[in-house]
Amino acid sequence: MKIALFVTCIADTLFPEVGQATVRLLERLGHEVAFPEEQTCCGQMHLNSGYRADAERLGRRFRAIFGEYDLVVSPSSSCVGIVREEWGMENVYELSELLVQRLGVEDVHARFSGRVAYHPTCHSLRVTRVGDAPLRLLRNVRGLELVEQANAEECCGFGGTFALKNAETSSPMLEDKSRAL
Numbered sequence: 001m002k003i004a005l006f007v008t009c010i011a012d013t014l015f016p017e018v019g020q021a022t023v024r025l026l027e028r029l030g031h032e033v034a035f036p037e038e039q040t041c042c043g044q045m046h047l048n049s050g051y052r053a054d055a056e057r058l059g060r061r062f063r064a065i066f067g068e069y070d071l072v073v074s075p076s077s078s079c080v081g082i083v084r085e086e087w088g089m090e091n092v093y094e095l096s097e098l099l100v101q102r103l104g105v106e107d108v109h110a111r112f113s114g115r116v117a118y119h120p121t122c123h124s125l126r127v128t129r130v131g132d133a134p135l136r137l138l139r140n141v142r143g144l145e146l147v148e149q150a151n152a153e154e155c156c157g158f159g160g161t162f163a164l165k166n167a168e169t170s171s172p173m174l175e176d177k178s179r180a181l
Helices: 009-014 016-028 044-048 052-066 077-085 095-102 122-126 133-138 167-179
Strands: 002-005 032-034 071-074 092-094 111-117 142-147
Touching: 002 016, 009 016, 016 032, 044 052, 044 077, 052 077, 071 077, 071 095, 077 092, 077 122, 092 095, 095 133, 133 142
Parallel strands: 002 032, 002 071, 071 092, 111 142
Antiparallel strands: none
């Protein structure tokens, strides 16, 4: 299956290894991955900051770039949520959602030695509704000790630009979330 990777502007700029790992994983699972080099931001930060016209321009650009693909995957529930809800593209999936719910893959034969707590993001819970797909993948990672988090579904206070604009509210929310481990 040919799948287009929407890496997101944040991941591409700050965490390029996330996109590279996504490509390696999908190719290892037997899929061809396309990376449209002309991709840019989906407009999520613009929309959240009140710049609707700029966001819509980016949304049109996104549709023009990714509209030809049957499936699009992204490592970001927030961006996938905007693309689905605002730009009307239902063929765009968050990575764990694509793997578990669309492709039926729960074990990617990963290894990681260490202790990990999974935080379901607000967008993955309330917008893309990926459910337990990330946990199903994590439970199959060899060597991983998965720590269940009390109040896992509570907001961490980060939420895109929320943390930047509302640090006095966001920081205590993050402290509460961190104490729940």
